[in-house]
Amino acid sequence: MAFNFGPANEYNVFLFGDMSMSNTDAEGRVAVGGNAILSNYGLGAGIFPLPPAGTDPSFVIGGNVSVSAGSNASGNTVISPSSTVISYTMGNPNGMLVTGTPIDFQETERYLKCASAFWGGLESNGSGEVIFNQLNLTGTDESLNVFSFDGGNIYGSGLSLSQLNGINIIAPASSTILINVAGANILYGSYQIFRNGTAATRENARKILWNFPEALTWSNSTTAIYGSVLAPFAAANTTFSQINGNIVFDSYTGNAESHNELFEGELPEPVSCFLTTSSTTSSTTTSTTMTTSTTSTTSTTTAAPGSRSQAISDLFESVALQQAALSHILNGEGEKLQKLLSFEDVTHETVLKANRSVESMVNSVAELETILKMKLELFEGCICPDSSK
Numbered sequence: 001m002a003f004n005f006g007p008a009n010e011y012n013v014f015l016f017g018d019m020s021m022s023n024t025d026a027e028g029r030v031a032v033g034g035n036a037i038l039s040n041y042g043l044g045a046g047i048f049p050l051p052p053a054g055t056d057p058s059f060v061i062g063g064n065v066s067v068s069a070g071s072n073a074s075g076n077t078v079i080s081p082s083s084t085v086i087s088y089t090m091g092n093p094n095g096m097l098v099t100g101t102p103i104d105f106q107e108t109e110r111y112l113k114c115a116s117a118f119w120g121g122l123e124s125n126g127s128g129e130v131i132f133n134q135l136n137l138t139g140t141d142e143s144l145n146v147f148s149f150d151g152g153n154i155y156g157s158g159l160s161l162s163q164l165n166g167i168n169i170i171a172p173a174s175s176t177i178l179i180n181v182a183g184a185n186i187l188y189g190s191y192q193i194f195r196n197g198t199a200a201t202r203e204n205a206r207k208i209l210w211n212f213p214e215a216l217t218w219s220n221s222t223t224a225i226y227g228s229v230l231a232p233f234a235a236a237n238t239t240f241s242q243i244n245g246n247i248v249f250d251s252y253t254g255n256a257e258s259h260n261e262l263f264e265g266e267l268p269e270p271v272s273c274f275l276t277t278s279s280t281t282s283s284t285t286t287s288t289t290m291t292t293s294t295t296s297t298t299s300t301t302t303a304a305p306g307s308r309s310q311a312i313s314d315l316f317e318s319v320a321l322q323q324a325a326l327s328h329i330l331n332g333e334g335e336k337l338q339k340l341l342s343f344e345d346v347t348h349e350t351v352l353k354a355n356r357s358v359e360s361m362v363n364s365v366a367e368l369e370t371i372l373k374m375k376l377e378l379f380e381g382c383i384c385p386d387s388s389k
Contacts (some may be wrong), residue, residue: 002162004263004267005112005115005228005246005248005263006080006108006111006112006115006232006245007103007104007108008031008112008246008248009246009324010028010029010110010116010262010293010324010383011029011030011031011246011261012026012027012028012030012043012046012246012258012260012262013026013028013029013030013032013043013247013252013254013258014030014031014032014108014112014245014246014248015031015033015034015067015248015249015250015251016033016034016105016108016109016232016250016251017033017034017235017250017251018032018034018035018037018063018250018251018252019032019035019036019038019251019252019253020037020252020253021037021038021252021253021254021255021256021263022036022038022039022040022041022043022202022255023039023040023071023255023372024042024254024255024256024257025039025041025042025043025045025245025258026041026042026043026044026256026257026258026260027043027044027045027047027257027258027259027260028043028044028045028046028047028260028262029043029044029047029056029057029058029059029060029074030043030044030058030059030060030062030258031060031103031105032061032062032063032104033062033063033103033109033193034062034063034251034303034321035061035063035064035065035066036061036063036064036065036066036067037066038066038067038068038070038090038260039067039068039069039195039226039383040069040091041057041067041068041070041090042067042070042071042072042073043058043071043074044056044058044059044069044071044072044073044075044094045071045073045074046072046260046277047073047260047261049075049348050074050094051075051094053075053094053095053339054075054076054094054095054096055075055076055078055095056072056074056075056076056094056095057077057078057100057102057103058072058076058077058091058095058101059072059075059077059078059090059331060077060078060103061077061078061079061080061083062080062083062101062103062105063080063083064084064085064086065079065083065084065085065086065087065088066086066087067087067090068087068088068089068090068091069089069090070090070091071090071091071092071093072090072092072094072095073093073094074094074095075092075094075095075096076092076096076097076098077090077092077095077096077097077098077133078099078100078101078102078378079097079099079100080097080099080101081099081100081101081117083099083322086352089249093168093340100221109232109313110273110371111148111273111274111288112230112232112248114141114270114272114368114371115128115230115270115273115348116211116212116213116230116232117177117213118268118270118273119180119209119211119212119213119230119267119268119270120148120180120211120214121363122146122178122180122210122290123146123356123357124146124270125139125141125144125145125146125209126138126139126141126145126146126147126171126182126196127139127147128147128149128154128155129155129157130154130155130157130159130164130209132165133159133163133164133165133166134164134166134167134168135154135164135166135167135168135169136164136168136170136173137167137169137170137177138170138171139170139171139172139173139175139177139178140171140172141172142172142174142175143175143176143266144175144176144178144265144266144267144268145172145175145176145177145178145273146169146178146180146372147178147180148178148179148181148182149180149181149182150178150181150183150196150328151181151182151184151212151345160187161181161186161187161188161189162188162189163189164189164191164283165189165191166191166192166193167191167192167193167194167195168193168194168195168196168197168223169193169194169195169196169200169208170196171196173195173196174207175202176208176209176265176266176267177184177206177209177227177265177381178209178211178265178267179207179209179210179211179212180211181210181211181212181214181215182213182214183212183214184214184215184216184217185210185215185216185217185232186215186217186218186219186231187218187219187220187257188219188221188225189222189223190221190222190223190340191223192223192224193223193224193226194359195226197300200226202226202244202261203261204226204227205227205228205244205245205259205261206261206262206263206264206265207227207228207263207265208228208245208246208265209227209228209230209263209265209267210224210225210227210228210229210230210232210247211230211231212229212231212234213232213233215231215233215234215352216231216233216234216235217234217235217236217237218231218234218235218236218237218249218366218382220238220241220243220256221239221241221361222240222241223239223241224241224243224244225241225244225245226244226245226246227245228245228248228262228357229243229245229246229247229248230246231248231249231250232247232248232249234250234251235249235250235251235253236250236252236253236254237253237254237308238249238250238252238254239254239255239256240256240259241256241257242256242258242259243256243257243258243262244259244261244331245259245262245263246262246263253374265279270379271329271338272326272329272361272365272368273368275376280366293380297308298357300354326365326368326369329361329365330361330362330365333358335362337354337358340370345349
């Protein structure tokens with residue numbers, strides 16, 4: 001499997017912010033960077049084989065915890081040392097409630113937002129048309145078919161996603177499907193999704209990614225979505241529906257089912273977005289008694305070795321390494337154009353396509369440069385005494 005979603009690869013649901021759901025379930029693992037407000041919520045029942053007891057961080061919560069009933073069937077529920085447990089009565093038949101930080105939510109959020117923009121900038125090689133209110137997406141590439149359209153005016157039809165009566169994805173069965181949908185407010189209607197003329201299956205979903213790099217809101221009430229959904233800036237609301245694949249939102253509310261058909265497609269690696277720090281991977285404080293509490297959880301934490309100045313030096317070094325990598329990428333893009341232009345029989349159309357590809361890469365590099373600049377500005381004018389405090 002390609003790098004794809006980074007630390008979110010193995011999570012059926014991955015959120016940077018809050019989650020508020022009831023009377024439903026996620027078949028796979030769930031990670032919530034903010035507060036988890038859940039009632040009668042199940043997770044992990046679709047993970048096979050079952051991990052050894054007490055080893056799998058199948059439910060990770062970075063904020064406060066208000067979880068009543070339901071079950072974590074796969075492993076541990078891991079809460080942050082700074083979390084406040086308002087209530088926790090979820091069952092953990094193959095694990096327990098523990099304290100730790102196995103996921104760096106902030107860095108994963110940075111990566112996935114960058115990756116979404118990168119994939120959203122890829123040149124389309126598939127076509128689309130709306131016929132009798134059905135959207136037909138047609139691609140012929142055996143490896144990767146990319147489609148791009150405006151969610152509020154699909155291929156110039158004047159119709160939005162909410163106004164369709166079906167979607168048919170026509171492409172080689174083994175190919176990866178990337179569907180980039182532009183627009184700040186996404187709303188699905190009520191219809192079926194097809195793959196090569198027949199109803200899409202859960203197996204089909206593993207090779208499909210719906211990417212919403214601009215979405216701020218994302219809503220679905222009755223359509224079964226086949227494919228992973230990447231909308232890293234969106235507040236999502238779903239009712240009486242299902243999503244089959246990896247699910248990445250900023251926040252998530254409703255009662256939709258999340259089916260654990262993790263993405264197995266092959267996308268171009270967003271090299272300029274790669275993570276620069278590793279996630280913390282320990283769970284330190286355990287408890288086998290699940291009780292209701294209105295106070296903060298307590299745990300013993302150990303500071304990372306090294307001085308403050310060393311930590312800042314490490315950050316500067318990571319920025320320098322990324323700058324060097326970006327320089328190589330840009331140099332490679334320039335060499336690619338020079339090589340292309342050296343061919344005597346090259347067509348204007350080929351040059352324009354190559355130029356668009358290079359332009360997309362340069363835009364992605366520029367976005368990462370902004371992030372690196374923000375990192376450096378955190379320590380602008382900073383005097384770094386050799387102190388561990």
